[in-house]
Amino acid sequence: MDEIDQRILRELMENARLSHQELSDRVGLSPSPCARRIKKLEADGILSGYYARVDEAKMGFGFTVFISVRLDKQIDSQLEQFERSVRNLSEVVDCWLMTGSFDYLLRVAVSDLSEFEVFLTGRLTKIPGVASIESSIPIRRVKDQRSRLA
């Protein structure tokens, strides 16, 4: 992992569709060593996938809410059930299990406040074991780097 690998990662993080030829221009190498390095980064699991970004606002889900959830019991079976439910809820785009009070932190994408209410009362609070919920509404995203490089 040298300076050139770093530059390759930086370029691909911004544009995964760059051809080896264009990439090789930008990092100062010819296409085939470039391709070889990419193959190695993939084999090592450092490059762990390529994905398209879909604009949430354009899809009609431009209203984001962060939700902290506490369960009434922190037993395995209840965590598993909650996590299974959350994975099946299309509104939940991100979810972390937190230390401390054994909360979950969720990022939810909906169309507006009224759809959020439907989600909250009709879906999230229906999951067994959900004890309390706290919502925070963001104004805008300031930075979205997706993962750290250096």
Add this chain to the structure above:
Amino acid sequence: MDEIDQRILRELMENARLSHQELSDRVGLSPSPCARRIKKLEADGILSGYYARVDEAKMGFGFTVFISVRLDKQIDSQLEQFERSVRNLSEVVDCWLMTGSFDYLLRVAVSDLSEFEVFLTGRLTKIPGVASIESSIPIRRVKDQRSRLA
């Protein structure tokens, strides 16, 4: 935007490197109408980019911390200065401006607790106007869908 467009988006969200041929097999179309639909989705801004994912743990930044930051004054110039600083801090991978108490919510990726301390005391608290900081440490990511489709 019909069922086939949805399926194209779903496939590309999982694997942006799919060739038009393979994609066309999966959605039940031949390659060129497939390519035309992708072009249109890109032109409409629905497909807003293609990104490589870099494994944070493999890069040595497997320790994630969420931080809530409050500024002492919520005036424009101070928000701007804070946001400029945050964009320049490589440890900060995600940042949202929140409603309510005009906090920022940050996701920070570091190697371990000691690097986190360096970041906290050496960088974040050095930004002018930072009044209070609250850290939360996640155990693991339960869901990472990146954006909502349906």
Add this chain to the structure above:
DNA sequence: GATGAAACCTTCACCCC
């Protein structure tokens, strides 16, 4: 929405330092 031809890109063996 499908077909097919031209242009382009990726891949790999091989050579070089």
Add this chain to the structure above:
DNA sequence: GGGGTGAAGGTTTCATC
């Protein structure tokens, strides 16, 4: 060990139906 070259095979693109 790592970088360059070139040819074969596959992919994207576009006019056309």
